[in-house]
Amino acid sequence: xxxxxxLENLKHKPMRSLLSVFLIAVPVTLILCLVGLSEGMLxxxxxxxxxxxxxxxxxxxxxxILSLSGAPIPQKLVDVLQQKPHVALAMGMIVHPITSVxxxxxxxxxHFNQMSGGFRYLEGGPFQGPDDLIIDQYYAQxxxxxxxxxxxxxxxxxxxxCGVAEGGKLAHLSVPMATLQDLTGNTGKVSQVFVKVDRIAxxxxxxxxxxxxxxxxxIYTMEEFTSLLTVENVGGLNTFIDVMVGxxxxxxxxxxxxxxxxxxxxxxxxxxxxxxxxxxxxxILKIILAEALVMGVGGTIVGIALSFVARALIxxxxxxxxxxxxxxxxxxxxxxxxxxxxLLGALYPGLSxxxxxxxxxxxxx
Amino acid sequence: MSDPLIEIRGxxxxxxxxxxxxxxxxGVDLDVPKGEFLAIVGxxxxxxxxxxxxxxxLTPATGGSVRIAGQDIxxxxxxxxxxxxxxxxxFVFQKFNLLPNLTAADNIAVARYIAGRGQxxxxxxxxxxxxxxxxxxxxxxxxALSGGEQQRVAIARAIVNHPAILLADEPTGNLDTENSAAxxxxxxGLNRRLGQTILMITxxxxxxxxxxxxxxxxxxxxxx
Numbered sequence: 151x152x153x154x155x156x157l158e159n160l161k162h163k164p165m166r167s168l169l170s171v172f173l174i175a176v177p178v179t180l181i182l183c184l185v186g187l188s189e190g191m192l193x194x195x196x197x198x199x200x201x202x203x204x205x206x207x208x209x210x211x212x213x214x215i216l217s218l219s220g221a222p223i224p225q226k227l228v229d230v231l232q233q234k235p236h237v238a239l240a241m242g243m244i245v246h247p248i249t250s251v252x253x254x255x256x257x258x259x260x261h262f263n264q265m266s267g268g269f270r271y272l273e274g275g276p277f278q279g280p281d282d283l284i285i286d287q288y289y290a291q292x293x294x295x296x297x298x299x300x301x302x303x304x305x306x307x308x309x310x311x312c313g314v315a316e317g318g319k320l321a322h323l324s325v326p327m328a329t330l331q332d333l334t335g336n337t338g339k340v341s342q343v344f345v346k347v348d349r350i351a352x353x354x355x356x357x358x359x360x361x362x363x364x365x366x367x368x369i370y371t372m373e374e375f376t377s378l379l380t381v382e383n384v385g386g387l388n389t390f391i392d393v394m395v396g397x398x399x400x401x402x403x404x405x406x407x408x409x410x411x412x413x414x415x416x417x418x419x420x421x422x423x424x425x426x427x428x429x430x431x432x433x434i435l436k437i438i439l440a441e442a443l444v445m446g447v448g449g450t451i452v453g454i455a456l457s458f459v460a461r462a463l464i465x466x467x468x469x470x471x472x473x474x475x476x477x478x479x480x481x482x483x484x485x486x487x488x489x490x491x492x493l494l495g496a497l498y499p500g501l502s503x504x505x506x507x508x509x510x511x512x513x514x515x
Numbered sequence: 516m517s518d519p520l521i522e523i524r525g526x527x528x529x530x531x532x533x534x535x536x537x538x539x540x541x542g543v544d545l546d547v548p549k550g551e552f553l554a555i556v557g558x559x560x561x562x563x564x565x566x567x568x569x570x571x572x573l574t575p576a577t578g579g580s581v582r583i584a585g586q587d588i589x590x591x592x593x594x595x596x597x598x599x600x601x602x603x604x605x606f607v608f609q610k611f612n613l614l615p616n617l618t619a620a621d622n623i624a625v626a627r628y629i630a631g632r633g634q635x636x637x638x639x640x641x642x643x644x645x646x647x648x649x650x651x652x653x654x655x656x657x658x659a660l661s662g663g664e665q666q667r668v669a670i671a672r673a674i675v676n677h678p679a680i681l682l683a684d685e686p687t688g689n690l691d692t693e694n695s696a697a698x699x700x701x702x703x704g705l706n707r708r709l710g711q712t713i714l715m716i717t718x719x720x721x722x723x724x725x726x727x728x729x730x731x732x733x734x735x736x737x738x739x
Contacts, residue, residue, distance in 0.1 A: 151621075151628035158616035423612045426573065427626045427672075428601025430594070508573045512612065 156440045159413070166409060171448040173405040174492060177398030178453025178484045182477060183460050184394050188381050190475035191251065196376035201319035203266035204241070204344035205353050207375045211366040221245075221336035228343055234359060236352040241265050242340030244330050245321070248304050251471050252289075255321040256330030265346050266319055273297050274313035280329045282312040289322040289470035290314045305333045322470045395487055402449070402491025406442050410499035414438065421503050422511025431504035438503055442496030443489065450485040518585065520679060520712050521547035521570065525579035526589075528565050528735075539565040541735035542579065549679075552706040552713045554723035557732035563716045564684060566732070570714065571604045571682050572596035584679055601630050605673030607702075609685035611665040613657040619668040620653035623675050630676045640675065646708075647671055647701055663694030670701060674711065681705070683715040687722055699725045 160167040199207070208231075210222045221244045231240035241264075244256035259277055262268070269276070272287055274297030285295060290311075295301065301309040309325065331337045347356050353371055360369050370378070381387050414421070421434055461474045526543040529536050540562045547553055555563050568574045569581060569589075575596070576589045588599055605626075606612075613622045624634070644650045647667040657665050666686060673681055683702060687695035703725050705711045715726060723729045731739045 151625055154617070154621060155614075155625065158621075162616045419612070420614055420616075423614060424625075424629070425597075426571075426600060426606050426608075426612070427629050428597055428599075429629050430597050433629065509568055512608070 152437060152440060155437055156444055159417070159437075159441055160444060163413070163416075166413070167445065170405055170409040170445045171452055174402050174446055174449025174488055175453035175456055177401040177491075178450050178488050179456040179460060181391075181394055181398050181484045181487065182454065182457035182480055183464075183474060184391060185381075185480050186457065186461065186474040186477050187464075187472060188384070188387055188391065189477055190473035192379040192381065192384070193475055194473040196379045197318055198320055199376055199379075200372060201266060202262075202344055203346065204372055205347045205350070206345040206357060206360065207370050207372060208343040208345065208360065208364065209368040209370075210342070211368065213368060221331065221334070221339040221341045223340045223343060225338050225340050228340065231343060231345060231360070234356065234363075236348045236356050237345055238348045239265050239346040241344045241346075242327070243342055243344065244327055244334070244336060244339070245341040246305070246330060246334050248323070249471070252323070253321045254304060254323040254325060254330065256327035257320065257324050258327050259324075262320070262324075265344060269313065269315035269319060269324075271313045271315050274311070276313060277326050278312055279310070280326050281308065281310050282326065283309040284313045284315055284324045285311060286315050286317040286319075286322045286470070288317050292468060292470040305330075307333055398484070398487050399491040399494075402446070402488045403495040406445065406492045406495030407498060408495075409445070410438055410442055410496045413441070414499040414503045417503075418506065418511050418514040421506050422508050422514065425506070425508035426512060434504040434506075435500040438500035439493060439496050442492045442500075446489045446492035447485075449492070450481075450488050453484065453488065454481055519546035520549040520551075520584055521545065521714075522582040523566075523570075523579070526566070526569065526576055526581060527578035528562075528569060528574070529577045538735055540569075540576075540579075543732075543735070543737055545730065545737060547712065547714065549712055550706070550710045551728065552703065552726045553715070554726035554729040555714060555716050555732060556718065556720070556723050556729055557738075561732040562735040563732050565735075567682050567684055567714070567716060570680065571606060572599035602676070603679045605676065605678035605681045607666070607669050607673050607681065607683040607686045609688035611657070611662070611669045611689070613665055613669060613672075615657050618654055618656055619649060619660065619664075622657070622668055623653075623672045626672045626675050632676060643674070643705075643709075644671060646704060648697070661694070662690050663697055666690060666694070666698050667701060670698070670705070674705060674709075679712060681711050681713045683713060685716055685718065687717070687719065695719075695722065 223242065225242050228240050228242040231237055239261065241258065241261040245253050247253050269284060277284065283301060290296065295311050297311050297313055299311045301311060331339065345356065347353050357369065357371060381391070424434060461476070464472050464474050523543055523545040526540050527538070528540040529538050543566060555566070557563050569576050572588060572591065580587055580589045583603060588596070591599060614625065617625060647670060649664055649667050649671060652660060652664055660668065686702065687698055690698060699722055702713060702715065706713050717723050730737050
């Protein structure tokens with residue numbers, strides 16, 4: 151009977167109920183999108199790093215796991231590393247940010263091909279000149295580019311698109327290393343060095359030697375490096391997610407507080423009737439909380455569904471810039487966050503309904 | 516002679532409106548035997564509704580005593596009065612006061628549910644629904660029922676838990692003559708057939724004539 155009362159109450163004002171469900175869904179979607187984007191973009195970075203085919207990554211001192219500032223490594227170091235025992239190939243690369251989430255890589259295409267097996271071209275082919283640009287399929291889709299087109303909004307340079315490659319290797323944009331070094335004032339310098347070892351069994355020995363040779367550098371096996379690309383290892387990201395979670399609770403709380411407060415006001419007389427029939431304070435509170443809970447569960451389900459819509463929209467609009475992962479582990483967490491806000495929001499209207507004087511409530515017009 | 520079902524002595528009720536004390540009952544004494552159909556008449560503000568609210572456990576008394584079936588309800592807590600409303604009293608209001616979102620059947624069932632009883636299975640209650648003339652209207656919501664039908668559903672709801680007392684506050688106040696007569700017939704029938712103790716507030720002398728006895732109230736006292 152409680153279920154029927156709750157259901158009929160929700161059906162009685164369908165617009166209010168649907169609007170509340172939608173508003174509860176918004177923070178759920180926000181949380182899932184934020185977490186999905188964080189995890190998706192980090193996973194994408196890891197996938198691209200693995201696609202290079204290196205066994206060891208050498209990054210300059212004082213760099214975070216995600217960002218590289220400039221190109222402080224002398225390119226001559228690459229030649230030194232190439233001479234070390236068990237090093238099959240050492241490859242320097244310069245990386246330059248063109249937006250907050252998109253980077254352009256300067257590569258020696260011959261070395262890159264040796265290390266990674268090369269790009270798989272969907273259109274066009276490799277560099278033919280110093281101003282050539284290879285883009286991946288996502289960047290091509292987002293910017294509607296094909297071989298033969300020119301790009302002029304990167305580093306104020308006129309780039310000629312020579313090839314569109316399958317995604318998943320390196321950055322979305324690759325150009326000849328020397329050109330990017332010159333354009334960024336880093337002639338003779340690289341941002342990071344990738345090392346391929348002759349046999350997997352020799353990786354520990356090479357790691358030990360590199361760490362002894364370059365004590366201030368951040369040196370990782372590719373396995374270590376990609377495992378570090380997590381939300382926990384990105385400074386401030388967890389705090390940012392926590393803030394968004396807090397905002398989610400507050401929005402859920404405010405929406406339900408207003409919605410249920412209005413509902414309680416509209417139903418003052420009905421509450422009086424129930425009290426005249428002998429309904430206890432707990433019975434009244436239970437109905438209000440159950441109603442909020444149903445809206446909270448509905449909002450969570452709609453929020454999860456909307457996160458898929460947002461994901462599809464992001465993939466369609468910004469395939470090269472943003473990658474949103476599906477995060478089913480966060481569904482119950484987002485649901486719990488939403489329900490916490492919802493129940494807190496329903497508590498005050500519920501308690502004030504439960505405390506209503508039956509005579510005054512029955513006289514309410 | 517057996518003890519009265521309702522025994523009221525020196526009942527007083529003072530409402531505080533702002534900083535002013537407004538006496539609503541100024542010492543009411545009343546005995547109602549089990550099975551009596553009692554009409555209470557009097558002008559507005561005479562204290563009839565306040566008397567009902569106290570007997571029905573909707574509000575506490577300021578002084579005096581009210582005993583129902585031997586239990587003094589004047590000292591009950593809020594939870595105790597809730598229990599009284601649940602188990603011993605059934606209300607019928609002038610404005611019907613049905614839950615608008617529920618069907619007639621659910622309006623009756625909700626009273627049963629609140630009282631902690633199961634579904635309505637007693638054949639005699641089905642008979643009562645037929646007597647009330649609403650057996651075929653139970654799947655309708657209040658908005659689809661006439662005033663008379665709504666009031667008969669409200670009566671069914673009030674007696675579904677077999678309360679000791681049925682309190683009817685102006686039950687025909689919102690009805691036309693024909694529906695008023697039908698509702699009063701039903702109330703009298705409940706009293707005659709089931710021995711239901713009924714207290715009915717009314718302004719209408721014709722309605723009061725359906726009762727066994729009429730008491731008059733004025734200025735918070737019983738005057739005859």
